[in-house]
Amino acid sequence: MDTFLQQLVNGVTLGSVYAIVALGYTMVYGIIQLINFAHGEVVMLGAMVAYSVIVALAGAGGALPPLAILAIATLTAIPVCMVVGYLLERVAYRPLRRAPRLAPLITAIGLSIVLQNIALIIWTRNPLPYPQVIATVPYRLTATPDGATITNVQIGIIGLSIVMMAGLLLLVYRTRFGVAMRAVAQNPQVAGLMGIDINRIISATFALGAALAAVAGVMDASYYGVAHYQMGFLLGLKAFSAAVLGGIGNLAGAMLGGLLMGMIEALGAGYVGELTNLCHLSGWSDALAQRCVNDPHLELFGSNYQDVFAFVVLILVLVFRPSGLLGERVSDRA
Amino acid sequence: MRPIHTIGLTVVAAAIVSLYGCGKEEPKQAAAPRTETAAAAPAAAPAAETITVKIGSAGPLTGEIAHLGKDNDNGVRLAIDQANEKKIKLGGKTVTFEVLSEDDQADPKLGPTIAQKLADAKAAGVVGHLNSGVTIPASAVYNQAGIPMISGSATNPKLTEQGFKDIFRIVGRDDQQGPAVAQYLESMKIKKVAIADDATAYGEGLANEVEKTLKAAGVNVVAREKTNDKATDFKAILTKIKGRNPDAVFYGGMDATGGPMLKQARELGIKAVFSFGDGACTDTMKKLAGDKNAEGFICSQAGLPVVAASKGFLDAYKAKYKVDPIIYAPFTYDAANLLIAAMQKADSPDPAKYLPDLQKISYDGATGHIEFDDKGDRKLAEITIFTMKDGKLDPIAVVKGGKSVAFADFMKAADAGTPSASTTAPAKADEAKK
Amino acid sequence: MNHSAPGMKTSVAAPLAQPLPGVRRPATAWIGIVLLAVALAVLPFVLTGIGTAWVRITNLAILYCFLALGLNIVVGFAGLLDLGYIAFYGVGAYTYALLASPHFGLHLPFWIILPIGALIACLFGVLLGAPTLKLRGDYLAIVTLGFGEIVRIFLNNLSRPFNLTNGAQGITLIDPFRIDGFTFGKPHTIGSLVVSTPVNYYYFLLIVLVAVIVLNLRLQNSRVGRAWEAIREDEIAARAMGINTRNMKLLAFAMGASFGGIAGGMFSAMQQFISPESFVLVESIMVLSMVVLGGMGNVFGVIVGALLLSYVPEVLRYTVGPAQMALFGRTLIDPEVIRMLMFGLALVLMMLFRPAGILPSAVRKREFETARRPGNGQGTP
Known part of the structure; x- marks a missing residue:
């Protein structure tokens, strides 16, 4: 029970990070039907920029309280990522808006490689030990000693994610900008005729997604304690899968999908191995039973397939319910 | 040994320093053997004929584990520099050893290509490669070209299970x-x-x-x-x-x-x-x-850890490169010395002639006593156990042949004069043997 | 056939195309072909003169040509972005390795394994294609990427509970190609001429390459090729014209995959050792870069792209490092990083400024140009 609870806590924390990144994918997709492949790299850049700021501030005397250091670092990373997000759209996607679908996808992959290698040049290939400015304090969840715990960092990540999601929903559904965004998403031509500056709205969407990505990057790196130049790619792909799971283009869907994806990974890595252990079938075959005496972990799938779970979910969703859990859009409108 | 696609590897506290350090050192390094050749050749020419023997050094010099590759390369270069100073003679001719460093980028598909380059360049022996994934495909090419290869870091058991007589390793297998x-x-x-x-x-x-x-x-x-x-x-x-x-x-x-x-x-x-x-x-x-x-x-x-490697090697390495070796430099250093020692024994840089001597060599190097078994693995390689104590990696035990000895006892035995981990510089040991 | 490429041999029968209308070639074209053939036949000996290593590099370049041509069928002809193409290469390589190595104690001859490898890769292609083909392009890209990773992760982990692939340790002692007593894995002497191992493979690869090129050219102009083109330009219209779009796309996947499978088998035999680390995502992206750079849909463009990107790293190796040394006294940026930056930038810049590639296919060029003209948006802004 404690193990299960702990896995759930792990999953929700990871899921919160996925959800924030997934929002970036889903907003961009909702508005121009483009998978911003380089979004994961923006997450990475966020973590990296914040890393440099933290190291500089912590080294400069350390008079600042830890929370302030983290806040300053994040607040520096956000505008940097917003500029990167804006530039991505301006330089690489906007000129290709009318090109065949293949074109922006290929540029997106190219940009992803470019950003990774630029980060590599600046921050080296070594995994950077992310400074632990906030001391981790575990809180016990159950009465058992050594049982499931939740740390202050985990609570912070989950809390911050909720605040950001609520803020985003307010922005999209309660402001003029939000109305304009939704209008462009629904029908850009008509929105343009209504006097909305489509390009500006699209740029703003990219920048907004990038800002969220920056925060997600800081959260992820400080939670796991390590950052490196390739951290964004897989994270981005999983978050994208989460967005698809929830229904791409749908904000609530991205949040739900992110949380689910986090839990699928944690519980999958934790339990699939045990469930697919062939030794459960020992009763059926003597040969198997004999092998199991020697090797009780004959697991067909285990934690080694942790990265596969996200892709399997993605494929299953696309095949059986392309619109995702909450989406109304049909994915294959050619 | 190491996985190829690891993102950023190891960097020992000194590694970042060492990367930059090595970088800065590079021109000198590259220039050193050459100037020496230039200086040695005319001086020796009137007295006796000179020949140049090329020793290959293959490993990733760029890419994710370039720092380890450079460390390995440094080990080889140090051995070769020391050998050149000694003005070794083979078949009556003074030998100038030359290092051919090739970059395999830790990419398995480049392994055979790099091996071929060294074969083309008529290398008399090769020290390398770093990763097992690259070393295994490359070993087939060396074997075909008849060039002895000694890896100081490829730990995958399969390397020496292929039945190739000219493929050796001096690091402990997985x-x-x-x-x-x-x-x-x-x-x-x-x-x-x-x-x-x-x-x-x-x-x-x-x-x-x-x-x-x-x-x-x-x-x-x-x-x-x-x-x-x-x-x-x-x-x-x-x-x-x-x-x-x-x-x-x-x-x-x-x-x-x-x-x-x-x-x-x-x-x-x-x-x-x-x-x-x-x-x-x-x-x-x-x-x-x-x-x-x-x-x-x-x-x-x-193997014996960097701190347990012979003091002569450590001092020489530090003097030359201004950093400490990372992990495998003592091994590649020994590997290069083994090649030279075998050549001296056979009195020839011809692989076909010195290979038998290499197979049955008995040598005291920076990493202890080295002998090869039938497969080309090192007999009874030592393994050292460390623990992190007060922020430092402390050797606590040495395991050899299934027996675990506390590190302090081991060093005591070594100081008492047991050949393994001898504290004399291998160069001296070498001369003593002659 | 009006844009028939120079250098294409019309005399070779291709199974998929109808007989061509009598294209008469001027004598100069034939002379060109003969000269090219002689040059290619002599090439390995010239390269051996410089260094046998260059023959190996050339062999790898030809392997990449296969891969690029295979991917070109999917991306260039049918317009489906496949980011997991290297999976098929891996499947082919592992098929060969498992059937011709001591791992299972099987030592089948290569002319049996290569077709089996192609078939299994083809099956994987269908396996991937069937559930995903109704997806739109960008979804397809991500799913194929995921598929590529899944295959690699499986190759890496299928050592437990039962040892199929030997996991990350890889498979050693893979048999070289053998025909009766003649093995490709050893040098042979003909008269005074020494034909080394890489040269043996060079000729084999060259023959297969010519066959593959001819097949591709004929395929492009066949009924199937035109159907792919139609799907690529406008799927709905294509369907309205009576093309079974699903089957055609599946066929593209299957054919592309089988090329990958054959290339994988050859890689296995040449390398004699394989492990999952050879089949990573970066390789997929590299092959894609070749296709995009050379010119999607143009067989010769793709070959140019493949050759270019295969030799560039070798050139960088000898220029970037020394140049930086001379300028700054130390290596600031690894040639490998520069190579990756170049790939990335090439993808972006090509798409922005020359989307049809270095040697554009006429049709592709038209497509990209029409798309750029304002007022032709198909609903999407």
């Missing part, structure tokens, strides 16, 4: 290192152990051997988990491990993943002893895991 760690864990009276690896050739190979040895010793393996070498999230598998309540955890993988894993484990309140192979036996662990979390972990290094 299946020697694994049992050593396991024996040490066993000696700590551990009853339940959880084993994880990073699903690379290196990590998996090591973890499998540890598992095998521990099971044979009756230790209960309560969990066998896998992650990957790019992962940052280990909480899921750690939580599972925590649920099984082991006394010790072994992780086969590099410090890049081992460090964060250790940190996350302590956060989850896992109190078990953590143990690692040589890939995570670095000071970087401390940085990645945090000082407090890293305290007390155990790790092993194939």
Whole structure:
């Protein structure tokens, strides 16, 4: 029970990070039907920029309280990522808006490689030990000693994610900008005729997604304690899968999908191995039973397939319910 | 040895420094042998004929583990420089050794190409490569070209199981290192152990051997988990491990993943002893895991560790490169010296002539006494066990031939004059033999 | 056939195309072909003069040509972005390795294994294609990427509970190609001429390459090729014209995959050792870069792209490092990083400024140009 609870806590924390990144994918997709492949790299850049700021501030005397250091670092990373997000759209996607679908996808992959290698040049290939400015304090969840715990960092990540999601929903559904965004998403031509500056709205969407990505990057790196130049790619792909799971283009869907994806990974890595252990079938075959005496972990799938779970979910969703859990859009409108 | 696609590897506290250090050093390094050749040739010319013997040094000089590749290359260059100073004569002619450094980028498909380049250049012997994944395909080419190859770092057992007579290694195989760690864990009276690896050739190979040895010793393996070498999230598998309540955890993988894993484990309140192979036996662990979390972990290094390598080598390395060797430089240094020693014995730089001497060589090098078995593996290679104590990696035991000796006793024995880990510079030992 | 490429041999029968209308070639074209053939036949000996290593590099370049041509069928002809193409290469390589190595103690001859490898890769292609083909392009890209990773992760982990692939340790001692007593894995002497191992493979690869090129050219102009083109330009219209779009796309996937499978088998035999680390995502992206750079849909463009990107790293190796040394006294940026930056930038810049590639296919060029003209948006802004 404690193990299960702990896995759930792990999953929700990871899921919160996925959800924030997934929002970036889903907003961009909702508005121009483009998978911003380089979004994961923006997450990475966020973590990296914040890393440099933290190291500089912590080294400069350390008079600042830890929370302030983290806040300053994040607040520096956000505008940097917003500029990167804006530039991505301006330089690489906007000129290709009318090109065949293949074109922006290929540029997106190219940009992803470019950003990774630029980060590599600046921050080296070594995994950077992310400074632990906030001391981790575990809180016990159950009465058992050594049982499931939740740390202050985990609570912070989950809390911050909720605040950001609520803020985003307010922005999209309660402001003029939000109305304009939704209008462009629904029908850009008509929105343009209504006097909305489509390009500006699209740029703003990219920048907004990038800002969220920056925060997600800081959260992820400080939670796991390590950052490196390739951290964004897989994270981005999983978050994208989460967005698809929830229904791409749908904000609530991205949040739900992110949380689910986090839990699928944690519980999958934790339990699939045990469930697919062939030794459960020992009763059926003597040969198997004999092998199991020697090797009780004959697991067909285990934690080694942790990265596969996200892709399997993605494929299953696309095949059986392309619109995702909450989406109304049909994915294959050619 | 190491996985290729590990993201950023190891960097020992000194590694960043060393990268820059090496970088700066480069022009001098490259120039040194050449100027020497130039200086030596005219001086020696009137007296006797001179010949140039090329020794290949192959490893990743660019890419993710370039720092380790450069470390290996430095080891070879140091050996060659020392040999050139000695004005060795083969067949009556004074020999100038020349190092051919080739960059294999740690890419398996480039292995044969690089090997071919060295074969084309008529290298008399090769020290390399670094990764098993590259060394194995390259070894077929060396074998065909009849060029002896000695790897100082490829630990995959398969390298020497191919039946190639001219392929050697002087570092402990995974299946020697694994049992050593396991024996040490066993000696700590551990009853339940959880084993994880990073699903690379290196990590998996090591973890499998540890598992095998521990099971044979009756230790209960309560969990066998896998992650990957790019992962940052280990909480899921750690939580599972925590649920099984082991006394010790072994992780086969590099410090890049081992460090964060250790940190996350302590956060989850896992109190078990953590143990690692040589890939995570670095000071970087401390940085990645945090000082407090890293305290007390155990790790092993194939062969005698850098600190136990002969003092003559360490001083010479430091004098030349201004940094400490990272991991495998003493091995590549010995490998290059072995080639030269065999050539001296056969009195010829011709691979066909000196190969038999190389096979039955008996040599005292920077990493201890070296002899090869039938397969080309080093007989009874030592494995050293370290622990992180007060923020420093401290050798606590040396395992050799299944026996674990406390490190202090081992050093005492060494000082008393046992040939292994002799404190005399190998250069001197070499001369003494002549 | 009006844009028939120079250098294409019309005399070779291709199974998929109808007989061509009598294209008469001027004598100069034939002379060109003969000269090219002689040059290619002599090439390995010239290269051996410089260094046998260059023959190996050339062999790898030809392998990449296969891969690029295979991917070109999917991306260039049918317009489906496949980011997991290297998976098929891996499947082919592992098929060969498992059937011709001591791992299972099987040592089948290569002319049996290569077709089996192609077939299995083809099956994987269908396996991937069937559930995903109704997806729109960008979804397809991500799913194929995921598929590529899944295959690699499986190759890496199928050593437990039963040892199929030997996991990350890889498979050693893979048999070289053998025909009766003649093995490709050893040098042979004809008269005074020494034909080394890489040269043996060179000729084999060259022959297969010519066959593959001819097949591709004929395929492009066949009924199937035109159907792919129609799907690529406008799927709905294509369907309205009576093309079974699903089957055609599946066929593209299957054919592309089988090329990958054959290339994988040859890689296995040449390398004699394989492990999953050879089949990573970066390789997929590299092959894609070749296709995009050379010119999607143009067989010769793709070959140019493949050759270019295969030799560039070798050139960088000898220029970037020394140049930086001379300028700054140390290596600031690894040649490898520069190579990756170049790939990335090439993808972006090509798409922005020359989307049809270095040697554009006429049709592709038209497509990209029409798309750029304002007022032709198909609903999407």
